[in-house]
Amino acid sequence: MRSDTSAADPDTYDVIVLGGGPAGENAAQYAIAGSDRTVALVEHELVGGECSYWACMPSKALLRPTQVLATARHMPGVQQKINARGVNPAAVLARRDGFTHDRDDTAQVLWADAQGIDVLRGRARLTGDRTVTVTGDRPRDLRARHAVVLATGTTAAVPDLPGLRAALPWTSRDATNLREIPPRVLVLGGGPVACETTAWLRQLGAEEVTVVARGPRLLPRVEPFAADAVAARMKVRDVRVRCGTQVRSVTRPDARDTGIGRIHGGPLTVELDDGSTVEVDELVVAAGRRPTTDDLGLGTVGLDDGAALTVDDHLNVDGVDGTWLYAVGDVAGRAALTHMGKYQARVCGDVIAARAEQRPLDGARYRAGADHGQVPQVIFTVPEIASVGHTAASARDAGIDVEVLETELEVAGAALARDDFAGHAALIVDRATDTLVGATFVGTEVAELVHAATVAVVGQVPLDTLWHAVPAYPTVSEVWLRLLETRRP
Numbered sequence: 417m418r419s420d421t422s423a424a425d426p427d428t429y430d431v432i433v434l435g436g437g438p439a440g441e442n443a444a445q446y447a448i449a450g451s452d453r454t455v456a457l458v459e460h461e462l463v464g465g466e467c468s469y470w471a472c473m474p475s476k477a478l479l480r481p482t483q484v485l486a487t488a489r490h491m492p493g494v495q496q497k498i499n500a501r502g503v504n505p506a507a508v509l510a511r512r513d514g515f516t517h518d519r520d521d522t523a524q525v526l527w528a529d530a531q532g533i534d535v536l537r538g539r540a541r542l543t544g545d546r547t548v549t550v551t552g553d554r555p556r557d558l559r560a561r562h563a564v565v566l567a568t569g570t571t572a573a574v575p576d577l578p579g580l581r582a583a584l585p586w587t588s589r590d591a592t593n594l595r596e597i598p599p600r601v602l603v604l605g606g607g608p609v610a611c612e613t614t615a616w617l618r619q620l621g622a623e624e625v626t627v628v629a630r631g632p633r634l635l636p637r638v639e640p641f642a643a644d645a646v647a648a649r650m651k652v653r654d655v656r657v658r659c660g661t662q663v664r665s666v667t668r669p670d671a672r673d674t675g676i677g678r679i680h681g682g683p684l685t686v687e688l689d690d691g692s693t694v695e696v697d698e699l700v701v702a703a704g705r706r707p708t709t710d711d712l713g714l715g716t717v718g719l720d721d722g723a724a725l726t727v728d729d730h731l732n733v734d735g736v737d738g739t740w741l742y743a744v745g746d747v748a749g750r751a752a753l754t755h756m757g758k759y760q761a762r763v764c765g766d767v768i769a770a771r772a773e774q775r776p777l778d779g780a781r782y783r784a785g786a787d788h789g790q791v792p793q794v795i796f797t798v799p800e801i802a803s804v805g806h807t808a809a810s811a812r813d814a815g816i817d818v819e820v821l822e823t824e825l826e827v828a829g830a831a832l833a834r835d836d837f838a839g840h841a842a843l844i845v846d847r848a849t850d851t852l853v854g855a856t857f858v859g860t861e862v863a864e865l866v867h868a869a870t871v872a873v874v875g876q877v878p879l880d881t882l883w884h885a886v887p888a889y890p891t892v893s894e895v896w897l898r899l900l901e902t903r904r905p
């Protein structure tokens with residue numbers, strides 16, 4: 417079904433997407449691809465979203481140089497040429513700025529233009545069934561013929577602890593966009609943001625780093641052996657890891673808004689719940705995220721303002737009449753990862769296109785099935801953690817009869833890659849089907865191992881068949897052979 421041109425009514429689009437992060441961009445692209453449908457992508461900050469400017473890209477740009485240096489240091493023939501003590505912070509920050517384009521989104525807007533996406537600048541808000549208002553320099557009242565997609569992401573949650581907000585602590589935005597390296601830092605939280613931030617702060621020269629996590633261990637959602645490897649490495653690097661601890665109060669007499677990534681005033685005194693105090697130059701809050709739904713007009717479509725959204729597998733928002741309102745990415749309340757948000761956006765865009773063209777939603781392509789127990793993730797800590805699907809514990813909680821295959825990462829490819837290559841791997845097998853339901857690798861540069869596991873999990877490949885997936889010699893992937901060998905009769 418072809419649409420009328422929007423020229424007659426410039427405020428009516430086939431699809432309106434709220435939020436121009438990776439999920440919003442992909443939903444817009446897929447909803448109109450190969451058609452003459454129109455789409456408005458409304459963004460009040462930078463097209464590209466958190467991932468491009470404040471999260472994935474700058475954080476990984478900060479971490480990679482130290483990984484390269486460490487590899488060189490553990491490579492005879494190269495190590496003799498290395499004489500610096502660590503990376504050059506100024507050059508690392510400059511490389512980071514190259515990836516974030518100094519927070520200029522021109523390239524992303526040009527990409528959107530090339531896809532036929534109409535980028536509108538301003539803050540978007542639902543006003544009712546298929547209607548959206550945009551406020552900003554050029555206010556607009558928009559109407560959607562087919563669909564509205566919420567893709568407004570999340571924002572850092574700053575706990576309501578005495579003195580914390582008044583102290584103007586850093587959030588991940590400051591940590592990824594740091595301009596000054598605080599000599600003494602406390603990182604509040606124990607998730608991926610806290611652990612990755614700790615790594616680059618230490619690598620860039622922060623002298624005293626303390627991590628305070630309220631849970632019994634860091635990274636509570638990964639296999640314990642992987643989380644323990646990260647904590648052990650932090651301790652080797654003189655990071656103080658305080659698990660099972662809460663911040664009781666924060667005092668910063670000289671808190672100043674000096675700008676993103678600059679130290680926000682004078683020293684802070686942080687009191688912990690055991691009564692001890694830590695004095696630091698900056699505090700990084702990495703205590704999780706809140707969905708950006710506060711000022712989204714959810715009340716106008718029958719939901720509670722500021723509510724956390726849930727969606728079905730077509731990405732339609734639960735609790736809203738009809739099939740016109742969708743949510744993708746972090747705000748959809750599933751796995752808060754860029755690749756999963758983009759995956760949901762592809763499914764959502766395909767669903768919108770099929771419904772607009774009155775095609776049936778037959779087939780797996782129209783359902784975000786991978787959100788359920790098939791989510792891959794790489795946490796770029798030292799060592800790296802690459803995982804997909806279930807851990808042994810989450811599989812057992814799901815009622816699966818589990819067999820765990822484990823081995824050290826000791827294969828010829830690993831030894832060749834780096835003298836100090838080390839790590840551990842585990843496959844989680846569902847005994848009933850003899851297929852993988854999860855895998856975790858922790859170790860040196862293990863990130864690229866996870867996609868093979870993802871294919872095996874999603875493809876439900878029986879282990880008998882995996883035996884014939886022969887890893888090339890001498891690659892690190894030979895760890896797959898070692899894992900399968902652990903269950904030979």
Ligand SMILES: Cc1cc2nc3c(=O)[nH]c(=O)nc-3n(C[C@H](O)[C@H](O)[C@H](O)COP(=O)(O)OP(=O)(O)OC[C@H]3O[C@@H](n4cnc5c(N)ncnc54)[C@H](O)[C@@H]3O)c2cc1C
Nearest residue numbers: 435437438439460465466467471540569745746752753754
């Ligand atoms: C420090 C850090 C590191 C991370 N590293 C990784 C990683 O390595 N790999 C990974 O997969 N994930 C990573 N993540 C998670 C990843 O950043 C998110 O999953 C991803 O950005 C979500 O994309 P999104 O499009 O849903 O939302 P966002 O990227 O948050 O984009 C939402 C957009 O909506 C806009 N917006 C919000 N409200 C409105 C409104 N009312 N009107 C108009 N526009 C609005 C915002 O300005 C923003 O641009 C990291 C997160 C953090 C904090």
Ligand SMILES: NC(=O)c1ccc[n+]([C@@H]2O[C@H](COP(=O)([O-])OP(=O)(O)OC[C@H]3O[C@@H](n4cnc5c(N)ncnc54)[C@H](O)[C@@H]3O)[C@@H](O)[C@H]2O)c1
Nearest residue numbers: 575605606607608609610629630702703704752794795796
């Ligand atoms: N490489 C990656 O894939 C990557 C990197 C960074 C972030 N992310 C994603 O971004 C999202 C946000 O990550 P995150 O680490 O901010 O959130 P998170 O929710 O994963 O972790 C937050 C941690 O902070 C702890 N915490 C909360 N309040 C606290 C308090 N008052 N005191 C002490 N500890 C407290 C929580 O118990 C939790 O362990 C996650 O979905 C994460 O997977 C992914």
